[in-house]
Amino acid sequence: LPKATAARLASVVQHEWGEGLIRSWNDAGWIGLARGVADRLGSLVGAPAGTVAVGDSTSVNLFKVLSVAADLQRRDGHRGSVILSERSNFPTDLYIAESVAQHSGLTLRLVDHHELPAALDGDVAVVLWTHVHYRSGRMLPMAAINRAAHAQGTLVVWDLAHSAGAVPVTLCGAADPVDDADFAVGCGYKYLNGGPGAPAFAWAHPRHLDRITREDIRQPLSGWLGHAAPFAFEPTYRPAEGIERFTCGTPSILALTALDCGIQTLLEATPLGGMAAIRRKSETLTQLLMDLVAARCGGWGLQRITPAEAKDRGSQASWAHPHGYEVMQALIERGVIGDFRAGLGRASGDDALGILRLGCAPLYLRHTDIWDAVETLREVLDTGLWRDPRYGRRSAVT
């Protein structure tokens, strides 16, 4: 929770809402808030102003951008009939991809990450990949995958849920435009610190936005705030230009305010080196965590699944463990708050067992916090504290 958030939300509630009432849509700038937040967010992921839309959830935004990507390919006569994604991708991405495939007459094909780039054959119309994997923390080379996909005329959609605010991302502006991404989505409630259920975002490359406007291409959820003139109350839909048409309904001003506080906190690091400096700290925190666990917690069956090299990982470290849930509950009770993700039930490999996941959020964690966390983990494992039956009771959210 950024220090500024509670006071700013209280002021918005008390003054802008409590006193201004609906006047605040104009007087307090509520109607323009989403645009401002979107542009500030864009600057953290290498997206030019006017190319990001903020609102809805990641799932909803994914439905919008994947549908548009599929539509662009159909219009171009791309011969591919496949949406390609990773078998162990975050489930909502797979569910939404399945839904888009059904609606657009495509097939969803799932492969493992090491099958890239070979799996990018001419049948693939659109690739949907998560930049930093939610379980392993593995980070993929975005520009290289964009290039390999573009060589086949394939469009690439990235999920930046575990990247935005944690690692530098350059969606757009590479020296060679084939290295640029096509579309992206992400959430506001992880490293952007926008709070529980914070608005998500959608991004489209300017070359697609120009074309979308020129050819009147629409995302499937036409809502009134994506209309060219919402307050004309026209009976038929006439989409706004560019990314604005990815907006659907009324934004939550309270949620946008909280997200803005999170983003502004990250932007305050700009004079200190911005995302590059934040990333440097994220790397040393994560390295320290992995080194200390290896040195202090050996012999208890922890199996690191996060890549060893900083260039191949995001800002988290994860370990598979046969009793990962119980160990994490014991850690949480002692103030080390990570999470557990269930195993995928496959016969072997990284995905078979449940994992303990610890995020190294660089803005507010110190290296000394990492030392303390590892000592707590060592104590929980050495003493078998996790065997207490109360740690085995599953909560709704793990």
Ligand SMILES: Cc1ncc(COP(=O)(O)O)c(C=O)c1O
């Ligand atoms: C990679 C990834 N995509 C999407 C989501 C969730 O999407 P939504 O904002 O729709 O809940 C998560 C949530 O943790 C995630 O890790």
